[in-house]
Amino acid sequence: MEDFQVIDNCLMVRMPEEVDHHKASYISEGADRLLVGENVENVVFDFEDTRFMDSSGIGIIMGRYRKISCFGGHVYAIHADRQIQRIFRMSGLCKVVEILPG
Amino acid sequence: MIAEQEKERLTEVAVRNRNEMEIVFDAISCNESFARVAVASFVTHLNPTLEELSDIKTAVSEAVTNAIIHGYENLAGYGRHGENIPSYQVVHPGKVRLHCILEDDMLFVEVVDQGKGIEDINRAMEPLYTTKPELERSGMGFAFMEAFMDDLEVKSVPGKGTCVHMWKKMRCGDWIGKED
Numbered sequence: 001m002e003d004f005q006v007i008d009n010c011l012m013v014r015m016p017e018e019v020d021h022h023k024a025s026y027i028s029e030g031a032d033r034l035l036v037g038e039n040v041e042n043v044v045f046d047f048e049d050t051r052f053m054d055s056s057g058i059g060i061i062m063g064r065y066r067k068i069s070c071f072g073g074h075v076y077a078i079h080a081d082r083q084i085q086r087i088f089r090m091s092g093l094c095k096v097v098e099i100l101p102g
Numbered sequence: 103m104i105a106e107q108e109k110e111r112l113t114e115v116a117v118r119n120r121n122e123m124e125i126v127f128d129a130i131s132c133n134e135s136f137a138r139v140a141v142a143s144f145v146t147h148l149n150p151t152l153e154e155l156s157d158i159k160t161a162v163s164e165a166v167t168n169a170i171i172h173g174y175e176n177l178a179g180y181g182r183h184g185e186n187i188p189s190y191q192v193v194h195p196g197k198v199r200l201h202c203i204l205e206d207d208m209l210f211v212e213v214v215d216q217g218k219g220i221e222d223i224n225r226a227m228e229p230l231y232t233t234k235p236e237l238e239r240s241g242m243g244f245a246f247m248e249a250f251m252d253d254l255e256v257k258s259v260p261g262k263g264t265c266v267h268m269w270k271k272m273r274c275g276d277w278i279g280k281e282d
Contacts, residue, residue, distance in 0.1 A: 021167045021239075022131040028238060052138075052156065054163040058240035083156045090249055091242050 004030045009041040019053040019060070027060050032067070041073045045097075048079040057084075058091045065096050076100050121204040129174040129196040129215065131167075137200050138162040144202050145209055148272050157250040158209070158270060162200075164243040165213040165266045169198045173217025173264055177237060207272045211251075214265045220258040227256065 005012045013031050016023050034040060043064050047053075065075045078100045080088065088094045123144055127133045138159040145158065170176050174196040201212040220226050226233075227248075232241035248254045253269040 018135055020131075020134050020163055021171065022134050024238070052159060052163075054160045054167070055240045055242040055246050056167065058242055059238040062240060063238040083153070087160075087246075090246070091240060 003027075004034050006034055006038045006040060009039060011035060011038070011040045011043045012046060013043065013064075014046045014048070015050045015053075015057075017049050017051055019050055019057040021054075021056040024056045024060055028063060031060075031064055035064070035067055040068065041071070042076065043068060043073065044076045044078060046078050047081065047084055050079075050081075050084065053084050053087060055087075055091070058087070058093055061093060061097060069096070074098060119204075119206050122202065124199065124201045126197050126199045129170045129176050129194070129198050129217075131170060131176065133198070134163055134166050134170065137166045137198070140200065141202055141211060145204065145272060148204075148207065150272055154270075154272060158211075161247045161250045161268055161270075162211060162213070164246050165211075165268070166198060166200070168243050168266075169213055169215035169217060169264065171237065171239075172233065173198075173215035173219075175218070177234075207274075209270045209272055211268045211270075212265065213268075214263065216263040219260040219262055219264055220256070221260050223256050223258055 003014045003016075005014075011031060011034050013027065015027070019027070031043065035043075045061060061075060061077075068075070075097045076099075077084075077088070077097050080099055085094075085099060088097060088099065121144075123140075125137075125140060127136065141162045142155050142159050145155075150158075174194045176194055176196075196215065196217060199212075199214040201214070203210040225231055227244040228241075229245040230241040232239050244254070244256070247266070247268060251268040251270045255267040256264065257267075258264040
């Protein structure tokens with residue numbers, strides 16, 4: 001599966017195994033390319049493979065949220081494990097990101 | 103005489119159950135994962151819980167990332183495999199020193215850089231405050247270190263460098279409530 005995919009009006013971003021500053025620009029740039037080029041309304045971050053995330057992940061999601069929220073888009077997270085959900089809660093990100101089960 | 107002193111020291115080490123390690127690496131982003139995995143491996147023999155391990159890894163990752171992108175201003179992406187460094191991107195040479203001491207169940211982590219230092223530490227430690235908003239960083243680095251470790255101490259001299267000290271008591275995960 002591709003890391004970035006547009007399905008209907010949804011951009012699916014498959015997060016890497018480790019989400020840190022080193023990987024951040026790759027994810028942001030890849031997502032933004034499709035955000036600008038395609039007709040994207042919502043963004044879904046898939047954490048299925050992710051075993052580690054630090055505050056860089058917050059920055060990535062906030063940045064994408066800023067880009068689509070002014071057009072009424074939403075940001076979703078799927079397959080987020082307990083540690084990732086904890087980071088969402090601690091940073092207050094759960095106010096802008098909807099965590100979907102499974 | 104010296105041999106005796108050495109023997110005494112070694113006994114003391116064994117009694118106090120002390121273990122120490124130190125690594126020095128280049129301030130480039132691909133070393134962030136190396137640093138946190140190194141610390142995680144260093145504490146493996148204590149059988150930490152997964153939670154404890156990810157707490158430590160996150161805190162170390164935040165400290166090392168700060169040293170690289172703020173201390174030495176080596177910004178996004180440098181060090182990615184199979185990729186050339188864009189010509190506009192200046193790479194500042196520098197080393198990050200990671201020093202860990204394990205004394206019984208107490209882990210001490212020290213991350214030192216000789217970068218540009220922090221002008222106002224209190225300001226820097228505020229959640230959401232960042233000096234590099236253009237990088238899409240969240241400004242949560244120090245807040246995460248504080249939350250995931252037991253104690254945090256930051257010393258910095260502008261122009262000289264920064265030193266981050268963190269402490270965490272290990273093996274107390276199980277009986278503390280699972281939900282925070």
